[in-house]
Amino acid sequence: MGEQKYSIDDANRRLDDALDRLERLAHRARSKVIDASKIEHQVQNLATDRSRLANELDQTKAYAKKVESSAKDVSVRIMRAMEKVQVALNGENEA
DSSP: OOOOOOOHHHHHHHHHHHHHHHHHHHHHHHHHHHHHHHHHHHHHHHHHHHHHHHHHHHHHHHHHHHHHHHHHHHHHHHHHHHHHHHHHHHHHHHO
């Protein structure tokens, strides 16, 4: 088997190439960490928004129940008033 002989220049070139590859890999890794950090921040914002929206939905549902209950109460009162008016009108017509 033949021996490979490397010159200092060849060794420097290989070292430079290896360092360039390492630098590119480090840059990609750093970019991924930054991207992951941005995604994590967005997820936190979404969780905060979801919590706020869930709270608003609960409040809106409670308000809707109150409105529905009030509407039923008003409807009953209107019906009673209409019955009283009808009774009064019928009483005047009979006289």
